[in-house]
Amino acid sequence: MISKKLVAASILAAMGTSAHAIGFKAGEWEMDISGSVNAYYNTTSCDNAGAAASGALGVCGGTATGQDRTSIQNGLLPGFVIFSASTKQAGYDLKAVISIDPGTTFTGAGTGTSGQLVGDQRRVFLQFGNESMGTIKAGRDIGLFGQNAILNDMSLLAVGGGSGFNGALNTTLGSIGAGYIYTEFQPQITYTAPAMGNLSLSAGVFQPKTPRGEADSAGIQALATYSLGNTGKLWGALINQSRDTLAATAPGAGNQQSDIMGYEVGGALNFGNLGLVGNYFSGEGLGTTLIGFGGADALGQERDSDGYLVQATYKVGNTKFGVNYGSSNLDATRNDNAIMLDQTNQMVLGVYHSLTPSLTLAGEYITREEKYRFAPAGTPKGEESTIAVGAILFF
Template identity: 40%
Template sequence: MKKSLLAQSVALACLAAAAGGAHAVSFTQNDVTVDINGTVNGFYVNRDAKLTNKTTGTSNTTNNSELTNGLLPGWINFVVTTKAGDQDIKAHFSFAPGINNNSTVVGLPIGNNANGAGVTNPYSQIDTRNVYFQFGNNDWGTLKFGRDIGLFGQNIILSDMTLIGVGGTSNAGIPYNTTFGMIGHGYMYTGFQAQITYTTPNFNGLQASAGIFQPSKFAGDETKTPGFQAKVDYDWKGGVPGKVWGGLVTQSTSCSTTTCANKDFTATGYEVGAKAGFGNFEAVAYGFAGKGLGMSTVGAQFFQGGNAAGEKTDSKGYFLQGTYKFNKTKVGVNWGRNRDEKGGTLDTTGNGLGAVNSQTNTAYTVGVYHSLNKFVTLVGEFNNEKVTNSLSEAKNNTISAGAILFF
């Protein structure tokens, strides 16, 4: 293979945009080819968390030790490709289960809610992340229809070294079926979203994508138009290979009643990023800004993008990363910060501290990633997070060790 199995599988499992990924099983019937690949991981995670109430000065320290998935869940991909006339056609289905359930008694099934009326199952859920088809060619580009990874925030999460590890755990209970990596600490989560997108042909490394996305009624009760996302990438090779990119996201909502602060509400976000390699060293730099886009400190787009007075949440984030590869072992460190102000309110009542409308998340990760063989990578990370607002300060230290398999 021209690329390592690890790199191909991560790109397929997360980006899910290139049929030429790692094909663990591949077979052809007539003119249709089916490729199957996947990934499984498991980590031991130990987290020390300290929460300080700024009003009283009191603090509470807890420690959790669990076995859990990392930033990636398990993932199985079925990719179908064929050609009809001058059109390259592809369909992709994926299922992403985790290793945990919410049963506290070994041997018993997962717990139920309301005396068995439905299953409470945020742990062992099977998430259908990819279900789409696309067609096109190198002359006019490609059209995609279905559910796939978003455009805004796509490149940075695929560049985050904690993608194959654990990263931070402040926004995720452990055990759970994914952690957050550096999501909410330098960038927002792109998500897997219903979309119709167009991607141009590759013009000597320059390529653009744009599309309409499933809207969210995050600030009103009507969505007259879909969301819109776009990104432009420029890749180059040579002695110092690299990539630069820019992206945007926007969505509008409206209100049909008199109870809304504003009849119309539009959220926007912008991003720029770059990465470059110098021999065995690679550096990544990224930044974004959002207006009404949501609480970036919890990593989710369109979550509490404004308040009852119609004020929009101001969000911004920065991310830096450097990695160096020694033969089969890669070491790296990254740092990120997100800050949200005004607008949306982050509810901290679960800690008995009330609610705030501004917060800063800062984190760094030190990681070691050793390729044991072409299938298995051993991972060890230390992550430090600090979450501050007007009412409290939370500090988390997370140590994780485990392995991830790609096939």
């Protein structure tokens, strides 16, 4: 089976905490360095090019040309190196985390230009607290809404959807946009309450999401997690943000209010070698794929959206077999009449083999479909299928 240490390392790394791979002491500070490198060979067949649509990233690389694509790139996780420093002073646990998250691809590759490395910096935050007061985090780190969905996606260690973008993104998509909203790594100030038995509660204020116009208040996210011990866990999350001065794109429309509101519930359960995961989200103005993306029409009215992901995995020795299916829906408003995304569906079949405790070899077969509303004749949907093979190493 896949090493528990490896899975823990991926989750700890994604959340910006150290896996204690390389540690040393500097004065009163504990210093840790951890990281990961991965690469996948992806071949994507464009079965139906579809069309460019509002709220859609687009299958087949988003070009709607029907061109098959091949890439060698990162999977759902980028490469990363995480530096952390922690200590205890005056009864408080202190910690600082900084990460560097490079990709494997150059923008402009294949176009005759030299391009530059695709990458980002996902984590830069401080935190302090203790068992009686809880913990405060300030800086940029993984969000609360959508966090458990992506961390329990089996494609976290592999590819999932999005390889058709041919390295234009720093990572692929996993089941983002086809089952859950991407949690993103966001500027935030969050508070995690002291443990209450098996229940953990976190809430915070977040940098506003402003795809158009201005926002006069911060976003709010909250997460509740209930541990079931070795059996798994259950979770629920909320997101809310007011955008009171959204500049509408329609001529003469003026400024309109367009808020983001949503919730999700889910769970991960283990029964011996069998693992089950389910997640459901729903919201107004929440959009699809990314928080707020496609969440409002041209007049600023919120669109409703929802989606679900179901997943089953089974371990045989050092190998895990898995299948998941996800679907995300974006509803039109009474103002919509131009082509827009209606539904995205994706299925992933995966095999993940732990060659060593630090190295996993993975292979996936992915089908992804986009259905459109108000589509012209001949472009009712886009379809693609992908085969991905590669490896991921943690240290």
